[in-house]
Amino acid sequence: MSSDLDRMPNQPPTIYDVARAAGVSIASVSRVLNGQRNPRAETRERVLEAVAELGFVPDGAARALSARLKEVVGVVVRRPRWNDGSMFADEDENLQFPDMINRGMEIVAQRHGFDLLIRSVDLHDPDPSRRIFALARKSDGLILHDRVLSVEQLERLSRLVPIVTLAGVPSSTTANVHCDNEAGMRALARHLIHDHGYRTLAYLCGHKGSPDSMRRGAALAAEAEAAGVTLAEGEEWRGGYQAAGGARAIEQLIAHGVPMPRAIVCANDQSAMGVLHALARHGISVPGDVAVTGFDDIPVARHLSPQLTSVRQSIQGLGATAFETLYSMISRAPAAGAVRESARGKDIALPAELVRRESCGCPRSAAVPSQRGSETGR
Amino acid sequence: MSSDLDRMPNQPPTIYDVARAAGVSIASVSRVLNGQRNPRAETRERVLEAVAELGFVPDGAARALSARLKEVVGVVVRRPRWNDGSMFADEDENLQFPDMINRGMEIVAQRHGFDLLIRSVDLHDPDPSRRIFALARKSDGLILHDRVLSVEQLERLSRLVPIVTLAGVPSSTTANVHCDNEAGMRALARHLIHDHGYRTLAYLCGHKGSPDSMRRGAALAAEAEAAGVTLAEGEEWRGGYQAAGGARAIEQLIAHGVPMPRAIVCANDQSAMGVLHALARHGISVPGDVAVTGFDDIPVARHLSPQLTSVRQSIQGLGATAFETLYSMISRAPAAGAVRESARGKDIALPAELVRRESCGCPRSAAVPSQRGSETGR
């Protein structure tokens, strides 16, 4: 009763409250809770009773300060521009791919007792670095989804906490995780060119400066050139990874009277969705008149009509790998000087695999939609 | 140089390092950085120089401990069951709706300098409470997406931090935010029954115990009964809010020879996607043979074929409202005893609006996909 009055209104109980209630010192409470030094059975019991009684849970900030470990990793996602001034003009779009990656990270993080501290940055924020630096100091490490910082900022940031980038480029101080864009795109390109015999292609790229988009484009261009096939690309073929962007690009091309190629290879599934939609509006049949392909194989890809041919990567695996890589850097850091072969500077590639569905011109698969393996290409 | 050796390998600089470099006390550094008490220009300059030199950013945990504010809110999402033992068996599905809500929360949170600490709980975890309690103490408040805790656990939790539930039920200590399920579903039901004249309906519900699913079902049942229309529902009509679940339900009903109703009303868009897919596999035309509708109007709804008729709610608005509500509870708490009219116990409903597209039997809209307003029902 008196302890109710000690703490102003009703702040959560502290370890002192528990110690007082159990008639022991705070050290004993901590030892019981953290399983250190094996306290006497009676002590343990008294403490646990007091803990249950008061509903005590240790404060995260204090714990982090003392243990020098927050058990939190920061995640930075790039948020597509807001189309106009209104608050949720971007509600049209969601970030299926990044969100699934985050889910993958989170599941693995939980096993290590870590949580994800998520922050999206406006693509057109003039200087997002302040907020990202603050985020870094709320966490034990950072995972960056897109290139939002300059190389120099990244270097400074990596002096504060370990950093892993996704689909970026590794530096001497940061690690990078990405999928095998080249292999995936080459398989897709060969399928379109050799299996289907398409002779005119276009590449709908992602947003400017995206290493993924550029690598995919380069691999496609290499295959096209090797086969002597025409490839259209450029600024007017930019989908920006978004459905709305893909739809807009096609609308404008058609408006300008640009003839459609036999196949449109999109930098990701979401922009392919927009392309499908725009083509449908103009009565252009897919894959009859124009074939369309995506990249990533997000879950909805198989629910579209026609079902989208894509390049599958383990999206959650990407997130899981990113977290594990970061985790090894975090736990290595304290032992600094000892093992020097850290993950820093590593560039980790995950496999990518062609998934043939209808939108490339292949016949409809009879597979049950919830199964992935059975519809996977050889 | 000596300071390099002071701190073991290269820990980030502390406020002491800055103070030493600038030749002032730590109090002055803190005052300059936090804009308190307006220090002398020369002092400010020296400090800022040292800060820039060393790349100092204050530690979040220490700051949180001292300020009694972490500037973090925890978010708990329920993760669908893993279909089998493998790690990513649930990769088939993503959580478009919760993820968009989170995005809405995050955008608003950023304005207040808050970040989101995200944790998903396995639906079949026997006791997720330990982890959730720990999350609570890493945050200033909690937003819970689904009912994952018992009422009693929720009550204990709300003694630690303010709590807002989404699509739950408010209690004396927690607030709740949800959309106007009744109005939305009634509008949809009337459209199907009166505008289209359908006489046999089915309700594909979400997961067990979901208040949203039950309210939507109840509203539909009320309209159906009022119009003397047949409504099929029950355990065999459970989609569990997931595409795979919706597809599975339809497959099994067909396998058991259950005749399809004229219209299937799904508890959300994702399960409707699965239904569309399953019907397509069996050559059942939508909306010709069977009409299908969703709920939520997630972005992909308009990219499906046929475009999905749904009930629109401002998904990001839901998240934004949840955060604002929680924020008011957080900032009210310190002034305890003073203003007693907090948000606790409030039940906030956001509007829901019918969006007619093709899957209910309406003619194809000519609207550009990236525009929402123009295809919205009256």
Next chain:
DNA sequence: GCTAGCTTGGTAAGCGTTTTCCCCCTAACC
């Protein structure tokens, strides 16, 4: 010219944990 009042900077006391010492007590060994 002396003191009241204001500005400015430093010292130190928190914030709530974990963990390092250190002390005490018991048991075991010679």
Next chain:
DNA sequence: GGTTAGGGGGAAAACGCTTACCAAGCTAGC
């Protein structure tokens, strides 16, 4: 019976900040 391990518990330091409190220097007012 005296000495020594060794286990268990408590006091206190440390973690890196913010801020209350205090001291000093200045200006201004009489």
